[in-house]
Amino acid sequence: MNKIIYLDTNILLHYQPFDQINWPKIVNAKSVTIVFPPLTIRELNNHKELHPRPHIKKRAGEMIKRLFGLFSSGPKTELTKEILVYFEDRDPTIDFSAHQLNPSVQDDHLIASIIRVFPKSKKESQIVKVVVTKQTTTQKRFSCTILH
Numbered sequence: 001m002n003k004i005i006y007l008d009t010n011i012l013l014h015y016q017p018f019d020q021i022n023w024p025k026i027v028n029a030k031s032v033t034i035v036f037p038p039l040t041i042r043e044l045n046n047h048k049e050l051h052p053r054p055h056i057k058k059r060a061g062e063m064i065k066r067l068f069g070l071f072s073s074g075p076k077t078e079l080t081k082e083i084l085v086y087f088e089d090r091d092p093t094i095d096f097s098a099h100q101l102n103p104s105v106q107d108d109h110l111i112a113s114i115i116r117v118f119p120k121s122k123k124e125s126q127i128v129k130v131v132v133t134k135q136t137t138t139q140k141r142f143s144c145t146i147l148h
Contacts, residue, residue, distance in 0.1 A: 003029040006114055007036070008107075009043040012063045013056055019066070024082045033084045036067060037113035038091050039106060092116040 005023060012018055023032045044067075047060035067087070070077045075087045092112035094101075099115060101108035 001029050002031045002033060003027050005032050005034045006110055007034060007040070008110070009040055009047070012040070012044065013047060013059050017063075017066070019070075019079050019083075019085075031082045031084070033086055034079075035086050035088055035113070037088045037110065039109045039113065041067065043106060088113060090116075 003024075005027065007018060015021075018034065023034065024030060041064065044060045044064050048057055048064060051057050051060065070079075070085055071087045075089055077085050079085055092109065092115065094112050094115050096103045096108065096112060099112070101112055103109070103112075
């Protein structure tokens with residue numbers, strides 16, 4: 001069973017490199033497709049230019065280089081036999097308000113990207129997973145959640 005994964009940008013900035021993670025094991029699938037919407041590249045560029053912490057700026061720049069290297073020959077590339085990486089080259093054009101989303105909220109753009117693509121994936125075996133992080137203000141730690 002193939003599962004489609006959208007990663008929150010914080011996963012790329014604060015954890016081990018995404019291409020070194022055994023995603024099929026984490027989401028209990030035989031194979032996965034990791035989708036990177038344009039929002040992710042914009043957020044990485046923003047962090048590269050504006051983040052107050054130098055190590056985050058550096059990590060964002062490294063991740064942009066890694067992603068552009070992966071997609072240099074096209075929008076799809078195979079990391080392993082079980083992991084396909086796909087760059088979605090268009091922003092969502094859905095009606096945000098119809099889905100109770102706010103176009104000024106970055107995470108809502110991620111959800112809109114999923115809504116835009118998911119109707120194309122009509123096979124029951126393809127399930128979208130969103131891997132997100134949340135920073136708590138009191139603990140200054142990140143927690144990871146997999147949404148089904």
